Amino acid sequence: TGRDVEVAASPLSERHGLAAQVILRDITERKRAEAALRRQREWLRVTLSSIGDAVLATDASGRITFLNPVAAGLTGWSEQEALGRPQREILRLLNEETRQAAEDIIGRVLKEGCALTMANHTSLVHRDGRQIPIEDSAAPIRDSAGKLSGAVVVFHDVTGKRRDQDALRESEQRVRR
Numbered sequence: 193t194g195r196d197v198e199v200a201a202s203p204l205s206e207r208h209g210l211a212a213q214v215i216l217r218d219i220t221e222r223k224r225a226e227a228a229l230r231r232q233r234e235w236l237r238v239t240l241s242s243i244g245d246a247v248l249a250t251d252a253s254g255r256i257t258f259l260n261p262v263a264a265g266l267t268g269w270s271e272q273e274a275l276g277r278p279q280r281e282i283l284r285l286l287n288e289e290t291r292q293a294a295e296d297i298i299g300r301v302l303k304e305g306c307a308l309t310m311a312n313h314t315s316l317v318h319r320d321g322r323q324i325p326i327e328d329s330a331a332p333i334r335d336s337a338g339k340l341s342g343a344v345v346v347f348h349d350v351t352g353k354r355r356d357q358d359a360l361r362e363s364e365q366r367v368r369r
Contacts, residue, residue, distance in 0.1 A: 196223045246326075249333065249344045254279045254298055257342060266326070266349060268319025283345065284317035285310070288325060297330045301343040307331040316347070325350045 196219045204211040240247050246263035250256055256279055259271040267274070267282050274282045285294035294314050301308055308330050315323040328347030335341045 196220045243346075245346050245348045247344065247346055248279070248283060249342055250279045250298055250302075251342045252302060252340055254302060254343075256282055263347075266316055266318065266324060266347070285326075286315045286317060286323060288313040288315045288323075297328065298343045298345060301330045301332050302340065305332050305340050310347075325354045 198217040198219045200215045200217070201212050204213055240258065241260045243260060244262065246266050247258070247260040248256065248263045248267075249258035256274045256277050259267070259269065259274045259282070264270050264274070269277075269282050279298045280296060283298065285297070286292065287294050294310070297308055297310050310326075310328045310330075312327075314326055314328065316326045317323055326347045327350050328345055330343055330345040332340050333342040333344055
């Protein structure tokens with residue numbers, strides 16, 4: 193089987209005539225490790241992109257580092273457009289009852305370093321202004337040393353669930369009357 197090598201060459205002094213020092217370093221194992229890391233990263237990217245819920249991740253400063261296709265559809269932002277932007281610009285949340293800005297769940301996770309579930313009656317404001325009722329949770333992302341390096345939010349559209357709840361409430365009211 194072939195080997196991967198790294199070559200470093202440098203000329204020797206002119207008193208020796210035409211000569212060069214050549215160093216060959218076997219980097220086969222490093223190349224295998226790099227390929228394994230690339231495969232693992234691709235597997236992780238494909239897995240997160242395939243999840244049925246919306247997934248959004250940030251760095252420790254709250255800037256978007258990942259947005260899966262479901263999150264892109266619900267927010268109205270493509271991953272390319274969202275990358276590097278402040279999360280509050282992409283994940284605009286409202287309290288459905290008060291129409292006021294909902295709690296900054298990512299900011300709180302980054303500040304407190306603990307997982308959270310968003311309160312009921314939260315709407316996501318799509319880029320086009322539509323409001324989509326959602327349920328969500330957020331958790332810190334920690335590196336191998338345990339240092340907080342970002343946050344991940346998982347959310348999903350609950351429009352159908354809310355419609356069913358409203359219909360059930362109306363039905364119960366009719367029965368009471």
